[in-house]
Amino acid sequence: MSLDPVATNPDHYKVVFENDRVRVLEYSDHPGQRTTPHHHPDSVMYTLSSFRRRLVSGNSAREVELAAGTVGWLPAQEHHGENVGDTPTHVIFVELKDGATAADAEAALGPRQPSQ
Template sequence: MLAQDPLQVAPAHYKLVFENEQVRVLEGRDLPGERIPMHAHPDTLMVVVAPFKRRLVLANGKTIAVDMKAGDTRWMPAQSHAGENIGDTETWAIFIEFKQPTTVPPGKPEPPRAK
């Protein structure tokens, strides 16, 4: 399956908040146990609104578990993934997607920053 725009793949879980020539801002939410099918994000800055735990399955099949706290930020280089809420709280995050590639070198997503 080709990864697609999250607004098309999971419209019940992603909402367009803002868009201009440089960025698109999405709000992403899902409940415990819910799954989001494979989709793609360009270079993105994620800001966590409320704490959550989820499992991501990358396009190459690798699985990553994440445990995020409210206020955490994470740089996500362009990627495709599917996700599942594996916690007992709602996933709630803001995704600031950059329409042009950034100058951040490619690599794995940054771990959450310590407070």
């Protein structure tokens, strides 16, 4: 069974960009909505809205409250969550894949369009 959040929670997660190095997900929900268990690899999270959530992993639970514009590291983890606040959640996740090579760095100059 896949724990990919796009597969387990397609109403909340969507892929907005992907290549061989990263996958960028957009997440959104409304107060009272929950996700089913899913896995995140090491990621960078950028909050587009302020929100409050309860995250649950195994027997551990934690409430988090984040302001819009917060950027943070999300270590690989499996959890499910619930919007326990009174505002929608809107977040971008940049999931990391295997590292870059020196040839990739030397060939890079500026942003690339998704088709490149």
